[in-house]
Amino acid sequence: MNPSNHVRIVEVGARDGLQNEKTLLPAEVKIALIDRLSATGLQTIEATSFVSPKWVPQLADAAEVFRGIRKVPGVSYPVLVPNLQGYERAREAGATDIAVFTAASEAFNRRNINASIDESIERFVPVMEQAQADEVTVRGYVSTVLGCPYQGEVPVADVVRVARRMYELGCDEISLGDTIGVGTPARARAMLHAVAQEVPIDALAVHFHDTYGQALANILACLEEGVRVVDSAVSGTGGCPYAKGATGNVASEDVVYMLHGMGMETGVDLDLLVATGAWLAAQLHKETASRVTRARTAVG
Numbered sequence: 001m002n003p004s005n006h007v008r009i010v011e012v013g014a015r016d017g018l019q020n021e022k023t024l025l026p027a028e029v030k031i032a033l034i035d036r037l038s039a040t041g042l043q044t045i046e047a048t049s050f051v052s053p054k055w056v057p058q059l060a061d062a063a064e065v066f067r068g069i070r071k072v073p074g075v076s077y078p079v080l081v082p083n084l085q086g087y088e089r090a091r092e093a094g095a096t097d098i099a100v101f102t103a104a105s106e107a108f109n110r111r112n113i114n115a116s117i118d119e120s121i122e123r124f125v126p127v128m129e130q131a132q133a134d135e136v137t138v139r140g141y142v143s144t145v146l147g148c149p150y151q152g153e154v155p156v157a158d159v160v161r162v163a164r165r166m167y168e169l170g171c172d173e174i175s176l177g178d179t180i181g182v183g184t185p186a187r188a189r190a191m192l193h194a195v196a197q198e199v200p201i202d203a204l205a206v207h208f209h210d211t212y213g214q215a216l217a218n219i220l221a222c223l224e225e226g227v228r229v230v231d232s233a234v235s236g237t238g239g240c241p242y243a244k245g246a247t248g249n250v251a252s253e254d255v256v257y258m259l260h261g262m263g264m265e266t267g268v269d270l271d272l273l274v275a276t277g278a279w280l281a282a283q284l285h286k287e288t289a290s291r292v293t294r295a296r297t298a299v300g
């Protein structure tokens with residue numbers, strides 16, 4: 001059992017959330033979103049993504065957004081990069097923390113980044129080398145850890161192999177992503193347990209999408225297994241454009257509510273987060289997917 005009572009939330013709404021929303025938000029609204037998130041006490045806020053704008057037009061304004069946000073001391077603002085070209089764009093905009101990504105499923109990688117697992121890893125070797133030279137921190141995402149929209153089952157051994165490889169290459173943290181939200185608590189826990197035999201638990205994070213309403217239960221199982229870094233998106237926005245049927249990420253408000261209810265601390269002001277979730281839903285003209293925000297808004 002991990003004795004630490006502190007959970008670090010990695011807020012991914014401005015990237016994972018907005019990359020899959022039909023409504024294209026102007027750069028100034030994205031900047032306002034991140035500035036509001038910075039005021040909630042979150043320590044890590046994924047700001048945007050320097051992928052190909054042809055593949056993800058929602059985040060084509062990455063440089064403008066990154067330059068425009070207020071960087072609060074002590075808060076990190078990682079950005080997603082798929083290759084050296086993305087890395088250079090991110091650095092030019094001033095990024096000092098990046099995230100690279102691949103999947104445990106061959107079929108998903110092909111659709112998401114037009115490469116096999118091995119090719120995708122080859123692609124980010126030079127990114128990692130450059131990042132190490134520049135003292136840039138690198139998070140590594142492994143997608144489809146509990147199922148793939150194209151190949152179905154994903155063997156745990158494949159998840160372990162990819163996570164270990166990314167860790168060996170120098171990723172500071174590995175986020176294990178249930179991209180399509182098909183996991184259930186016992187499987188989530190078993191997968192995390194297997195990966196933690198090869199990568200220290202303190203270097204692992206969990207990333208759940210909430211397609212079947214399992215995300216909070218999965219997070220709880222993984223907390224019991226010892227993880228202390230949890231990804232989530234304010235208002236439960238998002239999904240993956242290359243994972244049909246995947247719904248939003250688990251809502252940050254719901255995660256923080258659960259953690260505080262368990263006596264764990266996050267450093268996040270839940271009221272400010274709820275207000276930000278409601279504000280974002282209004283910008284997107286949609287109902288918030290956070291149960292906490294809906295309940296609070298309903299009672300005024």
Ligand code: HMG
Nearest residue numbers: 050051052055082085086112113114141143144177179240
């Ligand atoms: P490609 O078409 O195979 O690449 O895309 P290419 O190298 O042949 O380049 C094609 C064109 O893209 C060229 O331009 C490049 O310059 C340009 P053209 O000559 O045709 O005008 N290009 C770029 N432009 C800007 N920034 C770049 C960049 N790279 C190439 N960085 C590529 C390969 C990887 C670029 C593409 O497939 C891509 O950008 N994919 C991104 C897909 C994506 O963002 N998916 C969602 C993120 S992953 C996720 O959400 C899962 C996660 O949340 C965890 C989970 O839930 O499991 C992290």
Ligand code: MG
Nearest residue numbers: 016177179239
């Ligand atoms: Mg995701």
